[in-house]
Amino acid sequence: MIRMTNPSRVWILLASLLLCNGAISQIQEDADASASLIAQFHQEIQDLHSKISKAFLDVKLELEHTHVANAYHDAPAKVVVWVEHGKFRIKHYVHHDGATLEYEKSFDGKKYYDGYPDEREVMQPAKISIHDPFSNANVWYRINSLMYLHYAGVHVPENGAYMQDFPYFGSRLEHLLKKGESVRVYESDGNIILKCVVPDYFILFRNTLDINEERKSLSASPMNEDVVDSIISELAKDREAVPKRKIELHLDPDYGFAPVYMLDSSMDGRKTKEARAKDWMHYTDYDIWLPNIVTSERVSNSDTNRMIYRLKDLEFRFENNVNYELIEEYDKPATLVRDYTDPDAKNIRGGEVHYYVGADGELTKKRAEAIIAEINRSKKLPLLLLASIVILLGSIIYIWKK
Numbered sequence: 163m164i165r166m167t168n169p170s171r172v173w174i175l176l177a178s179l180l181l182c183n184g185a186i187s188q189i190q191e192d193a194d195a196s197a198s199l200i201a202q203f204h205q206e207i208q209d210l211h212s213k214i215s216k217a218f219l220d221v222k223l224e225l226e227h228t229h230v231a232n233a234y235h236d237a238p239a240k241v242v243v244w245v246e247h248g249k250f251r252i253k254h255y256v257h258h259d260g261a262t263l264e265y266e267k268s269f270d271g272k273k274y275y276d277g278y279p280d281e282r283e284v285m286q287p288a289k290i291s292i293h294d295p296f297s298n299a300n301v302w303y304r305i306n307s308l309m310y311l312h313y314a315g316v317h318v319p320e321n322g323a324y325m326q327d328f329p330y331f332g333s334r335l336e337h338l339l340k341k342g343e344s345v346r347v348y349e350s351d352g353n354i355i356l357k358c359v360v361p362d363y364f365i366l367f368r369n370t371l372d373i374n375e376e377r378k379s380l381s382a383s384p385m386n387e388d389v390v391d392s393i394i395s396e397l398a399k400d401r402e403a404v405p406k407r408k409i410e411l412h413l414d415p416d417y418g419f420a421p422v423y424m425l426d427s428s429m430d431g432r433k434t435k436e437a438r439a440k441d442w443m444h445y446t447d448y449d450i451w452l453p454n455i456v457t458s459e460r461v462s463n464s465d466t467n468r469m470i471y472r473l474k475d476l477e478f479r480f481e482n483n484v485n486y487e488l489i490e491e492y493d494k495p496a497t498l499v500r501d502y503t504d505p506d507a508k509n510i511r512g513g514e515v516h517y518y519v520g521a522d523g524e525l526t527k528k529r530a531e532a533i534i535a536e537i538n539r540s541k542k543l544p545l546l547l548l549a550s551i552v553i554l555l556g557s558i559i560y561i562w563k564k
Contacts, residue, residue: 210335211336227307273503286530288497305321354412356410356411406429435458438457447478
């Protein structure tokens with residue numbers, strides 16, 4: 163771990179950071195620093211990326227998510243995250259109205275799944291959506307359950323529009339230096355301040371959508387009209403926004419350049435995300451630092467969502483018995499499957515094909531009502547057969563006695 167103890171070393175580090183981004187010319191002081199020292203610190207940044215990549219090659223995390231001032235949640239949510247060779251799976255347990263609701267997300271290296279395994283309804287016991295993250299359509303889904311890692315300095319996909327931007331689970335600092343533009347780096351109060359501008363892939367995707375077609379699609383769904391209006395209004399605002407974001411990171415050299423503070427803003431200066439990390443733990447096997455507590459604030463239109471993330475457990479090289487191909491587990495009859503990857507999806511408004519899990523466990527276009535009726539008939543069949551046998555035996559005995 164690098165310890166920054168004097169101003170000259172700070173400037174050497176700044177030179178190395180800007181060298182990573184091809185912007186060494188921005189350094190006005192210490193421009194004559196030796197190439198060997200600059201190369202040494204350049205290597206340190208690469209080492210940081212290597213350490214995080216190795217640590218998150220195979221890891222399991224258990225987290226607690228607390229929604230601040232949100233009446234919907236009865237208690238903090240429990241979140242379990244598995245990461246294995248770029249694949250990931252997330253199980254999220256939410257407490258609401260005295261019950262525990264479960265939903266999960268998974269990426270198997272090819273497809274992204276968004277599932278609700280227990281809808282507690284006869285006609286829809288479960289539902290799951292299947293997405294192709296490498297296409298340019300239907301990548302609007304958010305992956306909020308990975309935000310703890312995002313704030314902790316690990317490069318993760320924020321939503322479906324970022325899924326094409328591999329590799330993941332490395333250093334977010336290294337990623338920003340590669341992707342960022344207008345990079346500024348300076349020292350303040352012992353921390354290294356990094357400011358840059360990055361592409362906003364989500365807004366870029368949303369700007370490709372036809373607003374009129376989106377309204378038609380949303381209006382045809384069960385959504386409330388007020389919700390539809392809110393979504394369309396947000397789409398219209400995105401048209402006016404520059405599809406880029408400003409990033410500000412405060413990096414603590416004593417924690418291996420971990421981000422103790424993060425600010426995410428629109429190009430016109432509106433805050434979209436802010437986070438502070440504390441209670442840092444050093445994982446010596448990989449020489450990385452992770453916070454036990456992160457507090458965050460996310461602003462969308464006039465809504466502000468405040469969260470507290472707590473790391474409860476972390477296990478490197480966990481027992482590998484996780485299934486990432488989530489669709490295999492959704493075998494309850496009448497389960498709704500919304501498939502955005504089906505070849506026919508591109509010809510359907512909304513870009514999705516609906517299937518249901520049939521009574522035989524295979525996907526079918528039959529409606530849930532027909533599947534439930536089929537199951538009920540199959541349940542009645544043994545009773546009818548038994549009744550027939552009893553009647554037949556009764557008739558035989560009656561005839562024999564006669």
